[in-house]
Every structure is written in structure tokens, then in C-alpha cells.
Amino acid sequence: MYKKTSILIVFLSLFLSSPSLIAQENTGSISGSVEGRANFFIRDSVIGASNTPQYDRQLFGAETWMDIKYSNWGFDFGLRFDMFNNSNLLNPSGSYSDQGIGRWYIKKNLDKFDISVGYLYDQIGSGVIFRAYEERALAIDNALFGARVNYYLNDNWKIKGFTGRQKQQFSSYRSIIKGGSIEGYASIGNEEKPITFAPGIGVVNRTIDDETMNNLVSALATYTPIDRIGAKYNVYAYSLYNTMTAGNFSWYFEGAYKTNEVFFDPLETKTNWNGTTSAGKFVNENGYILYSSLSFGAKGFGISVEGKRTENFTLRTTPFASLNFGQINYLPPMSRVNTYRLTARYNPATQELGEQAFQIDVKYAPSRKVGFSANFTNITDLDNTQLYREIFTQAYYKYKRQWQILGGLQMQWYNQDRYEFKPDVPIVQTITPYAEFLYKFDRKKSIRVEAQYMLTDEDFGQWLFGLVEYSIAPKWILTISDMYNIVPKKTAEAVNYYTASVVHVIKSHRFELGYIKQVEGVVCSGGICRLEPAFNGVRFTLRSNF
């Protein structure tokens, strides 16, 4: 805490002294952003918005992040204050309170080098062996607390090296992470129609600290001979990747391999000393991932095909980390990102231990008025058990600049047993037609209407969703919506999930106040998901850039 206070004083000194420096040299720049969220919880046991500290007694929770960046003298400085008050962001069924400096960094450019220290965000390739990133909606802040050097061989080639420890709320995990990459750019052929390459190789190593290894050894020592495995301090992950572009084609490929390491597999069966068996045990395996995408884009037409195969590619700071915690890497999702309320209800979380998936995405726009798109996604495990399948279609028509209509159909097969650990539940099969209509009264005023219907006999049953949004650009957005469980399967009576909100924008400041009643579900960002309990209450959010 004392160290962080010292850092704060140093940074504040720099920032407070900057106006005079700006006046003298006119070279410094300062910018920042604020994001805040306040939840007022209203207990509603009918929808399951209950039995958490917030609903039972705390009644209020809040999160705030304030970022400040300052650049001068060839340095970049950054500082972020984080605050969590009775927050359910980290633990949806619990409460978390803490505050302090969530991030600081200093970066210096030195001729062909740049050197950064502090809490750093970065990745190698698409992130399959290393990605240090922040995803606030899921309380993920996997910054690397350490140092990084970039060396620019020339305009096209760069070598990167880094080492540090992963951030864990306001402290750090003890395992050491280090790695590096070489990335570049090259082209062949004539200048008018070149074939370009953006290749790279990367390596990441994680070394477990002694205390963690002692705990791991103690855990493995309790295993029966049939399950007995050894353990290593170090794991290495290598990746090779390249983007090739030729005319209208673009092809990305990444292959990664991970050496043997001990990790916890919740699907493996463990034999106990008392003769019983139970689910979940440590295993010692290597792993790999192959990922590729090929896309073609021409005027009015685009198609992309993606494929991925993953086996035992969990890579965490410690073998004991679970859920969304301690992930050193990031496995890209292999399904389309849906945005409508009902089409986004069931999301496939990336399966790091075993998954094979592909998707095809096609877009065709014969004119500026009309467009069509379609997507097909298929995900299975390595034994070809169906995990997820989606067929998604969409068409739109734009009439001048006055109105536009958009609609389509989505069909899903969602293995709820596997994604949400709900045994014996059937595959959720949905058919969801949806439509959106936008009408512009004039340059400022417009109204947008959404309608969706989810046909399904599983999980909660059938849903009807409607939304009306009235905008007075650029300052006001008024929205009301209702998600109606029209044929309920889990409650005796159909439940309405109303939402009403108002958004006010002043320059780069955005304020939103709304009453929200939200059904429980899986919330995903990228391929990382978690189960979110139902929410009922009032939410205020603020986003501001300066």
C-alpha cells in the first residue's frame, strides 16, 4: 500500500507540474476517461434476484475506473484509479469491496527501442499463447505487472520481450511469466498487386513459485497410484502465425503448442482412497491449438471461413486458477457476436480443453439499399459431441435516408449441459425470428423498434421481446423494452422483464439511468463467459472522455 501511495504521489507531481511545462514547451498532452456504474438492488425472489449480499442487506453496489494519460519528454505515463464498493462484478453471487491504483505504467521511446514498465496490456499473435488485457464487464484485468522491451529492427520488423507477473485484483499472482516474439511484414510481386505477409513467432514461459509447487505436490501426494502424475515448474507455449494478403483474399493462420504441464480437468474421473470415484483431477498433458481464417472481399460481396481445433490448451498463472481467473492466453471465439437480446441469449463459451469448430460468414449487398448476410457455426468437442450450432440470416432494406427495415431468422442448438454444467437437461433448440425498423423524422429525431420471438421448448421456454427507442440526436435516447416469458417452463406464471432507460450525452460525456429487470443467463465477452444471476434494480452508468 505504501509503495502504491508513493507511485501516486510521483504521478500527481508530474501531472500537477505539467501545465507550466505545457506553457513553456507546449509539448505535453494529458487525456483520460472515467467509467462508473452504480447498482441499486431491488429484491425479487420470483426471478431469482435474491440470496446475495446486495439483495439481502447491502442494497447498493458500485464500480469506478478513472484513467489518466500524460505524454511528454518522450515518455508516456498512465495511472488508473479503480474502486469496487459492494460490487458483484467479480463474484456475481458475492460482494467485493476494495479500491486503489488499478494500473500505472511508464513508457519511454529510445531510438530503436521502446521500454515500458508497470501494468502492461499486450498480446502475441491473436493471443492464443499470451494476451494481457482488460474486460471490465467480466471483471477481467489480466495486466502483466512487469517490463517490456520492443526493438525495431527496421520499419517492418520488431522484436518484443517481456517479463512480469499477472495482476490479481490489487496484487499479483506469484508465478513468473516471460516471453517474446518476432513480428514483421514483407511483400512480393509488383507494387500494384503485391502479395503481403505479416509473419510472427512467439514463445511464452510460466514458472510456478515454490509455495504453489509445494501445494501442488501436497495435492498430488493424495492421489492413488492409478492417478499419480509428476509436476514441472515450467511450461512453454510456442506459436507461429502469419497473415497473407493477395488481392481480395486474406488468410490468417496460427498454430500453437504447449509443453506438458499439470492442470485441473473437471471432466476427468479420479479414484479415491476410500474406493469411490469423483469428478475432476489434475492431469499432466501437453496441448495445441490450430486456428485459421480465410476471407474474400469484393465490392458488395464478402465471405469468410474460420476454423479452430483445440486440445488441452489451458494456460494459467497457477494450476489452481479456475473460472475466468489467471488466464495467460486468450482463445478466440468461433461463433458470431449476436447483439439482439434474444439472439444473444445463448452463447458458446470457448472450450479450452477440447473443441473443434468452424464458421462461414457471407455478406452480399447488390446495392446500397439492399443487403443480405448469413452465418453458419458448428462447434463440437473432440469426440464429435455437438456443443453448439447456429444458422443466422439477415436482410435489410434502406429507403433513402428516411427509414430502414432489417430482419432475419436465427436457429440454435445449444448444449446447456456442457456450457452451464446442468446435467440431464436437453439440448436447447431455438428458432428466433427478429426484425428492426428505424424511422427518421428529421436529421435529429428518430424512432427504432425491435421485435423478436424465441421459439423453444427447453430451459425457460418461449420468449417475446419488444423494444422502442426514441432518439433526439445527439443528446437524448429514451428506451423501453420488455422481455416476456410468454410460454414459461420454470415459473408458474409468465414473467415480464421490463427495462426503461434514458441516456443523455453532453459532448464526450454519456450518462445513463435505467430500471432493469433481467433474467439469469450466460454473459460472454469474446469467448469467455460466466453465469450471471438475475438482476432487478436501478442502474446508473457514466462514461466520459477528456
Place this chain on the structure above:
Amino acid sequence: MKFQSLITIVIVSLTLLSCNEIMPFIPEPKPPEDIEKKVLIEEFTGVNCVQCPAGSAEIENLISIYGDDLVAISVHAGFFATPNNLNEFDFRTQDGNDLASYLGEPIGYPSAVVDRKIFNGQSDLQSSQSEWAGFIASQFELKPVSSLALSQSYDNSTRELSFTASGIFNAVPTEAVYISAVMTESGIIDGQITPEGWKQEYVHKHLYRGAITNFDGEVLGSSFSLGDTFEKSYNFTIPDEWNAANCELIVYLHYNEEQKEILQVESTQLEE
């Protein structure tokens, strides 16, 4: 490009060289000899938690290794503990809910608190199933701050339980010492979700019935010196709905101010 090739070769070579590490020795599973410090594991579970039977099985596995030196309590509390219409009983208690809040709600289930200690790599007291064995083993290596002995008598006709906890301090505690007494019950049959589906005949063990003291204990003394002794007696009437034959009395000494760590724990079945 020659320079890049050189760098590549250097990185790959260094990586391959550093693969050559000495692996740690994995010993045979046996409890340490002459255990003095017993260990308390407080498991948080729920009838709608599909992974929780695996957690309970892991506790039974560890008990089969460590015997009664490992004392278990299973607290039904939180999101997954709400009974559904197939359940005959509601295992949640006010003391259990208070205990979950006091120790911190788990992020995922099953979860457990081992000796109410924050171990290396943890940001709170709760730990996942894969961590329990290691934490428990490290706690057995410790010397207890105090000894703890239990003597009890139980009258089945009146369901009156009388017991006395006593001990002597082998080290000087760093803050005030509290004493807690709780009751658990095993062998209760009721529904539980499992990976194979809903199991109506599931046998629940070490079920937290409630605290005899306050849920977070009561003060035994604000300061103790080496060699100090203590003796504390209680009377408690076993509720009719509890099966006394399957009940276990658990008493533990612990901190309750700056820390919450368990100093020593003892348990006993009720005997007439």
C-alpha cells in the same frame, strides 16, 4: 534477415536449454507423523450445485487419509443452496448464511475455507476443490498455538448436551482468542443435483446445523501467555429434528479480529 535468424536461433536454444529442470518429488500419501495441529475445512455447498458432490467426495477422500485429524463442516448457503420442490429439507440456516458472509461468499462452488487462512496465491479465504489437499497438508505441518480437549455427556431422554473445552497454550497468540462450538449432522438423505442428474437418495454428510456459540464465536480471552490454561463449559439442547446419533460436536479456537485463523479444532460424536 540474418540478424533475425540469429535471434530466433538464440531464443529457441535458450528455451530448449531451460526445459531441463529438476522435477519435484511426489511423496506417498500418508498423514504426517505425530500430528498435533488438527485442521478444519468449512465447505460451502448447495443442493443445486452440480459440482458439489465431487467436492464432498474429495473431503471424504482426504478424511480417509487423515482420519479424524481433519474436521469437516458442510455449510449450505448462497445461490446454489436454495432448495427446489424435490427437496424435503431446507439445509440453509441463519448461522450458515452469516458464516458465508463472515468468511466471504465463494465465487464458484464447491468452495471451502481451510483453517480460515489466506494461503499463497489467494486473495480471500475461499479456495477451490483442487487447492484443498495442498492447503490441508501444509496446515498439518504446523504446531498448534494451543491444545484443545473435549469432554462431554449427552442425555438422550432430555436431549441435553453438556460439554467442556479445555487446553493449554503452547505459544503466545498474537491477538484475542475466540472459541466457537457448532453442531453438524451426517447421514441425511435428500435430493442433490449431481453430474449424472438429480439424485433423490443422496447422503449429505457433515451438514452444518448451527452454532452453539455465536456463529463467529465468543471471546475466550484477550491475551494469553505461554502455559496459560483455559476451561469453558456449555449446555445445549439438541433439537428434536436432529438425529443425535449422527451429530458431531465441533469446537475450535480462532482469531476474530485482524485475522480469522483457526488455532486448533477438536470434534466428538455425542455419547451418553
